[in-house]
Amino acid sequence: MFRVILGLFVCTSLFGNGHIRVLLAQGEVTQPIEWQFITSKKSFLCAFSEGSLFCNGKRLPKNALRISTDDNRCAYQDAAYAGDIALIIQDNHWYIINNLLLDDYVYSVLRSESWPGWPLEVNKVFAIMVRTYAVHKIMVAKNQKKRPLFDIRATNVHQTYKGVHDFEHLRQAVNDTHDIIITYNKQPIVxxxxxxxxxxxxxxxxxxxxxxxxxxxRPYACIYCSECKLFNWSFTYPHDTLLNLLQKEFPDIKQIKDIRVTASDKAGKALEISVVSGKTSKVHKTITASAMYRLCKDVRSFCYTIKKEGKDFIFAGKGFGHHMGVCQWGVRTMAKKGFLCKEILDYYYPGTTLMKLVTEPHHAAA
Ligand SMILES: [Zn+2]
Incomplete structure (x- = not known):
């Protein structure tokens, strides 16, 4: 149970119809192309060719198709999805969009973005976060002048969504937090x-x-995630390994004489990295910290330093991710210590309130 009174929030008509539209895949129409969808009763082989969409050999009147089934399941590629699946051709691009109930979406995302084996209270926190993030996306899409075809992407650009799964116990975390989201000024937070x-x-x-x-x-440091092995991390790159990586950004670099973080903020986030590559100690190149993060998969976060030792370069940093909002390992420890999900969310998102999505009452015609 939550310790606060949950306020009424937006009507479902304001954020949508209780469903979310997830972009599963998209591409450019450059040549005849095929897609296959499989339901418990039928297989649909769809193709786009010469300006028309075909399904099982039959030309469709529109360049759009929606597949919905009685058992609420449809498979595309290697995964099955709850809800409907739409294939839409628009402006020389194709889109596969899964339209499903918000809580079915939250249940699915928990499998990827949470740790299914962690305690229920942890997964309740994650369920509320995942739902809040999704509602925010739905409202952003709904408020655009021209409503986009989808609300959210299925990748980790937004939240990783891979369709139905068999971690049934996660359903309790979804049901126990049904319709609850985190708000600030009565709006869903990011x-x-x-x-x-x-x-x-x-x-x-x-x-x-x-x-x-x-x-x-959040103006204070989280004190609950030190059990994570990436709380502090370090690794060593031999000269040639780092050189190979940097050459992707600077093909003309032939050697690294030194490399160090030359600008960082108060939090310790690296902002600029300078590379000394010539015979003098003059800095020859600078690289942004985010570019370095992209180049080196071993760099796990934005707060790190680099030091030269002999011919090696030692990277040392803190945390895994962008350092913002909820810290998942911290949530785990807080839940183990007996904190409830409302208290945990207050700790990581100070000043927020839990509220409940409500369905707009149906007004009878006068
Ligand atoms: Zn933490």
Whole structure:
């Protein structure tokens, strides 16, 4: 049970019809192309050719197709999905969009974005975060002048969504938190979360618009994630390994004489990295910390330093992720210590309120 009174929030008509539209795949129409969808009763082989969409050999009147089934299941590629699946051709692109109930979506995402084996209270926290993030996306899409075809992407650009799964116990976390979302000023928050914050203080991070999202400016360090093995991390790159990586950004570099973080913010986030590559100690190249993060998969977060030792380069950093919002390893420890999900969410998103989505009452015609 929650310790606060849950306020009434937006009507479902304002954020949608209780469903979410997830983009599963998309592409450009460059040549005749085929897709296959399988339901318990039938297989649908669809093709786009010469400006028309075909299904099982029959030309369709529109360049769009929706597959819905009695058993609420449809498979595409290697996964089965709850709800309907639409194939839409528009502006020389194709889109496969899964339209499903919000809680079926939350249940699915928990499998990928949470740890199914962790305690129920942890998964309740994650269920509320995942739902809040999704509702925010639905409202952003709904408020655009021209409503986009989908609300959210299925990849980790937004939240990883892989369709139905058999971790049935996660359903309880979804049901126990049904319709509950995190709000600030009665609006769903941008529910950012990362794996392990590394004790970095989010309010000290530069380059983020905290004015619009003050609940992300947590002014104190999380003290609950030190059990995570990436709370502090370090690794060593031999000269040639790092050189190979940097050459993807700077093909003309032939050797690395030194490399170090030359600008960082108060939180310890690396902002600029300088590479000395010539015979003098003059800096020859600078690279942004985010470019380095993309180049080196071993760099796990934004707060790190680099030091030269002999011919090797040692990277040392804190946490796993972007350091903002909920720290998942911290949630785990807090739940083990007996904190309830409302208390945990208050800790990571200060100043927020839990509210409940409500269905708009049906007004009878006068
Ligand atoms: Zn943490």
């Amino acid at each position: 529910a950012m979360y990362d794996s392990c914050c590394g004790g970095v203080i989010p309010a000290q991070l530069s380059g983020f618009d905290f004015k619009s999202n003050p609940y992300l400016a």
